[in-house]
Amino acid sequence: DSGVTQTPKHLITATGQRVTLRCSPRSGDLSVYWYQQSLDQGLQFLIHYYNGEERAKGNILERFSAQQFPDLHSELNLSSLELGDSALYFCASSPHGGNEQFFGPGTRLTVL
Amino acid sequence: GESVGLHLPTLSVQEGDNSIINCAYSNSASDYFIWYKQESGKGPQFIIDIRSNMDKRQGQRVTVLLNKTVKHLSLQIAATQPGDSAVYFCAENVAGGTSYGKLTFGQGTILTVHP
Numbered sequence: 001d002s003g004v005t006q007t008p009k010h011l012i013t014a015t016g017q018r019v020t021l022r023c024s025p026r027s028g029d030l031s032v033y034w035y036q037q038s039l040d041q042g043l044q045f046l047i048h049y050y051n052g053e054e055r056a057k058g059n060i061l062e063r064f065s066a067q068q069f070p071d072l073h074s075e076l077n078l079s080s081l082e083l084g085d086s087a088l089y090f091c092a093s094s095p096h097g098g099n100e101q102f103f104g105p106g107t108r109l110t111v112l
Numbered sequence: 113g114e115s116v117g118l119h120l121p122t123l124s125v126q127e128g129d130n131s132i133i134n135c136a137y138s139n140s141a142s143d144y145f146i147w148y149k150q151e152s153g154k155g156p157q158f159i160i161d162i163r164s165n166m167d168k169r170q171g172q173r174v175t176v177l178l179n180k181t182v183k184h185l186s187l188q189i190a191a192t193q194p195g196d197s198a199v200y201f202c203a204e205n206v207a208g209g210t211s212y213g214k215l216t217f218g219q220g221t222i223l224t225v226h227p
Contacts, residue, residue, distance in 0.1 A: 002155065031213055042220065043156070043201060048213035056214040090155050097213040099146045099205050103155030 003027065004104035006091050012110045018079040021107045025072055025093030031055075032074040033094075033101055034066055038087035049074060050097065081111045120199065122222045131189040133221045135202030138183065142204035145178055146215065147187045151198045159187070159200075189223075197225045 003026035013019055025032050034046040045058035049068035060066075063081075068074045078085060088108050092101035125131050137145065143164050148156040162169040162176045162185075169176050175188040185202050199222050203215040 002157070004155075033213060033215075043217040045214045045216065050213070058214060092155070094213075097207075099144050099161040099203075099215070100158040101213075101215065103157065105153075106155055 002102040002104060004091060004093050004102050006089075006104040006107050008107060009105070010108050010110070012112065013081060014112055015081055015083060017081050017111075018077065019081065019109065021076040021078070021089050021091075021109075023074045023076070023091030023093075023104060025074070025091075026102055029093035029095050029102070030072065031094045031097055031101075032068050032072070033092040034074070034076050035090040035092065035103075036087045037090060037106070041087075043090075046076070048097070055097065078109070083111050085109065086111045120220050120222050122224065124224045124226065125192050127192065127194060127225055127227050129192055131187075131192045131196070131223060131225075133187045133189075133200045133223065135185040135187075135218050135221075136183060137185055137202065137204055137218070139204055139206070139216070140180075140183070141206055142216075143207040144205040145176070145185050146203040146205060147174075147176060147185075148201045148203060148217070149196075149198045150201065150220070156201060161205075192223075192225050194225045194227055197223055199223070 005024045030051045037043045046060045048056040066076045088106045092103040146161040147159040150156040160171045177186045199220045202218040
């Protein structure tokens with residue numbers, strides 16, 4: 001158990017809908033990262049927040065947005081969902097930035 | 113066009129053998145190279161990292177080798193155990209700037225250890 005929690009574990013929704021994925025980092029970690037893992041694209045970095053501020057952005061679609069709250073938990077919002085957004089979404093945390101990131105169990109999103 | 117799934121390289125070994133997993137990287141500007149392990153149904157787990165100015169680093173039962181000349185990274189696992197069965201990813205990190213904290217992952221290698 002990495003200490004990072006993600007909810008929900010599974011999410012099934014329809015095209016065009018909007019969902020919110022939630023992440024609680026390990027106690028004391030200031031950095032939160034979001035990754036998408038799909039069969040055709042592999043594991044892709046989406047975004048990094050540090051203590052509430054955005055620090056780095058990957059190839060995150062404009063339909064996707066994230067934020068980190070004062071209590072350091074984070075949410076990833078996915079809107080106007082398409083079939084191709086079906087994937088595993090991982091949240092990770094670390095004390096600051098760095099190579100050793102602690103990954104949560106993931107949220108499996110299925111868009112029908 | 114039609115998208116196809118990634119065809120991951122596979123490595124099959126017997127318990128007790130040494131395993132070598134290879135990775136080619138592309139970004140010469142990367143400051144760190146990292147190995148992660150992902151077991152079925154779980155998130156990736158950090159194994160070891162190496163700074164770009166080093167060519168070898170050892171951990172517990174693992175050794176990472178970096179050859180910058182040919183942009184090649186390898187992970188050696190000694191005395192491989194069934195619990196080592198997983199997908200292994202190499203990753204790159206450019207420290208600082210707008211890429212801070214951004215790990216770029218390779219496609220992964222499936223390691224299967226037979227008892």
